Amino acid sequence: MVVYEADQIDLEARTGWSVTVTGRAGLVTDPHAVARYRQLLIPWIDMDHVSRITAEIVTGYRLSP
Numbered sequence: 001m002v003v004y005e006a007d008q009i010d011l012e013a014r015t016g017w018s019v020t021v022t023g024r025a026g027l028v029t030d031p032h033a034v035a036r037y038r039q040l041l042i043p044w045i046d047m048d049h050v051s052r053i054t055a056e057i058v059t060g061y062r063l064s065p
Contacts, residue, residue, distance in 0.1 A: 001025075004053055009063070019060035023053045 002025040009016035028034050028050040037050045 002053060014063070014065040016063040017060065018063075019058065021053055021055045022057040023055045025051050025053050028052050 001022065003020060003022045005018065005020045007016065007018045028037065034050050037052075038047065041047070041050075
């Protein structure tokens with residue numbers, strides 16, 4: 001089980017959002033899927049492997065001024 005959270009905050013407008021996904025993670029081994037994800041993702045570091053989360057719980061909220 002893993003939890004992944006993504007956030008976006010605009011400090012000037014005092015708005016933003018947060019989404020949390022909880023589920024099982026697994027290594028993507030299909031070469032076509034790996035190539036597709038490598039085209040779509042912009043990683044912060046070099047990607048040696050590609051993982052995928054099968055979402056079981058998704059929660060989120062929006063911040064408004």
